[in-house]
Amino acid sequence: MKEKNCLIFGGSGQIGRNLIRKLTKNNFRVTVVTRNIHQKSYIIKTQANAGYIDIVEANIYDEIKIRKLFENANICINLVGILFEKRKGNTFKNIHTIFPTLLAKLCKEYDLKNFIHLSALGINEAKDSNYAITKLEGEKNILNYFPKATILRPSIVYSVDDNFTTNFMTLLSRLPVFPLYYSGRTKFAPIHCSDLTDVIYHVISNNFQEKIIECVGPEILSFKEILEKLLRLIDKKRILFPLPFFLANLNAIIFQLLPKPLLTQDQLRLLKYDNVASGKYKTNTDIGVPSLRMFEKEVKKYCYMWKQGGEFSLDKYKN
Numbered sequence: 001m002k003e004k005n006c007l008i009f010g011g012s013g014q015i016g017r018n019l020i021r022k023l024t025k026n027n028f029r030v031t032v033v034t035r036n037i038h039q040k041s042y043i044i045k046t047q048a049n050a051g052y053i054d055i056v057e058a059n060i061y062d063e064i065k066i067r068k069l070f071e072n073a074n075i076c077i078n079l080v081g082i083l084f085e086k087r088k089g090n091t092f093k094n095i096h097t098i099f100p101t102l103l104a105k106l107c108k109e110y111d112l113k114n115f116i117h118l119s120a121l122g123i124n125e126a127k128d129s130n131y132a133i134t135k136l137e138g139e140k141n142i143l144n145y146f147p148k149a150t151i152l153r154p155s156i157v158y159s160v161d162d163n164f165t166t167n168f169m170t171l172l173s174r175l176p177v178f179p180l181y182y183s184g185r186t187k188f189a190p191i192h193c194s195d196l197t198d199v200i201y202h203v204i205s206n207n208f209q210e211k212i213i214e215c216v217g218p219e220i221l222s223f224k225e226i227l228e229k230l231l232r233l234i235d236k237k238r239i240l241f242p243l244p245f246f247l248a249n250l251n252a253i254i255f256q257l258l259p260k261p262l263l264t265q266d267q268l269r270l271l272k273y274d275n276v277a278s279g280k281y282k283t284n285t286d287i288g289v290p291s292l293r294m295f296e297k298e299v300k301k302y303c304y305m306w307k308q309g310g311e312f313s314l315d316k317y318k319n
Contacts, residue, residue: 005072010080011032015118022201071110097141113207124280125274126270154215155275157190184225195215202287213286
């Protein structure tokens with residue numbers, strides 16, 4: 001059943017794993033492409049029953065090998081993205097522009113039913129961010145080569161498997177003072193990973209073709225409000241200190257030298273811009289898939305890992 005065959009790039013991350021479970025439970029066959037099958041396959045293959053999932057090792061720039069995967073696919077989903085540039089070709093340009101453009105060309109050539117590409121919210125305004133610039137270039141190329149594509153722009157995506165709430169709770173549990181960039185005023189509309197995968201499934205199952213959809217959660221929170229909620233959840237009191245820009249930029253210069261930087265100069269520039277629905281495009285609510293999960297209520301389910309006493313912290317058993 002070719003119409004039930006999905007080809008997924010970036011399936012080992014938090015969104016990919018949730019999406020694989022969602023699709024295979026609804027009788028979709030999924031082919032997941034990974035760059036390192038030895039490191040990723042044990043994670044991916046546990047997300048579905050045998051027979052519903054295939055794992056293929058391939059370099060995402062190996063057009064000859066990737067091309068063959070399109071022969072039996074009807075839907076292509078691209079979840080590949082990076083927050084900072086690495087060596088070995090993992091640049092914003094390669095990952096956010098060149099690779100999605102290749103996928104769009106192949107979708108057109110093989111006449112796929114849909115191509116769903118995960119982009120990011122707020123990139124229209126961030127003219128000084130290489131991350132945002134390359135994301136926009138990728139979107140433009142996708143729609144030029146494959147107008148049937150659906151581009152999803154989510155705000156911050158969170159869950160127990162994320163690198164957002166988990167990293168911040170780790171830092172907040174260890175640092176007595178935490179910096180507030182731009183005084184913590186930047187606004188976000190955090191969307192739970194399960195809500196986002198519901199949107200993707202809705203687009204697939206209803207053959208929904210809207211060029212750009214902004215995916216947001218049910219509430220708007222400032223960066224400072226997010227940190228305050230996380231502190232309350234892990235029972236910590238910390239000083240949230242507004243950091244002048246020149247000091248924040250100095251921090252970013254130092255941090256971006258790390259293998260997994262806490263902050264880069266490009267990310268610092270991105271933080272100037274709100275990460276909420278722009279009003280220029282339809283949102284997940286407009287297409288009939290409103291986000292239901294509230295940030296604090298969901299994070300409470302796994303925040304005990306950062307609390308004194310862990311799973312057996314006393315307030316876990318309070319009514």
